[in-house]
Amino acid sequence: MLNLVKGHQVSLVENLFESFTKLTEHHLMANVHAEKILEVFQHFIAIHDEPLFFILELPVSIDREKVIAKNIIKESHKDVYYIDGCSREECLALLIRYGDLLINDGL
Numbered sequence: 001m002l003n004l005v006k007g008h009q010v011s012l013v014e015n016l017f018e019s020f021t022k023l024t025e026h027h028l029m030a031n032v033h034a035e036k037i038l039e040v041f042q043h044f045i046a047i048h049d050e051p052l053f054f055i056l057e058l059p060v061s062i063d064r065e066k067v068i069a070k071n072i073i074k075e076s077h078k079d080v081y082y083i084d085g086c087s088r089e090e091c092l093a094l095l096i097r098y099g100d101l102l103i104n105d106g107l
Contacts, residue, residue: 058078
């Protein structure tokens with residue numbers, strides 16, 4: 001059975017296991033136990049000898065959305081924070097400091 005991150009539920013989780021599927025030459029899809037996600041990202045960062053980037057998307061507060069009726073908004077917007085040209089060391093430092101929060105909040 002696949003161990004999920006905090007706050008996530010999946011129907012019939014007992015039928016899910018760690019696995020991966022190669023989608024294309026450069027893309028794969030993987031089911032990874034929650035406790036191994038940080039290690040997977042650390043390895044991904046470590047094998048890339050090139051500038052990396054970090055993107056964080058957060059929903060804007062409700063007072064910044066256009067309300068079209070009581071408790072109904074027309075669109076859902078996000079604030080996007082972007083750091084470009086990160087070294088491996090900088091990305092690993094971000095992951096060490098914020099990894100648990102990011103993973104358990106939908107990384």
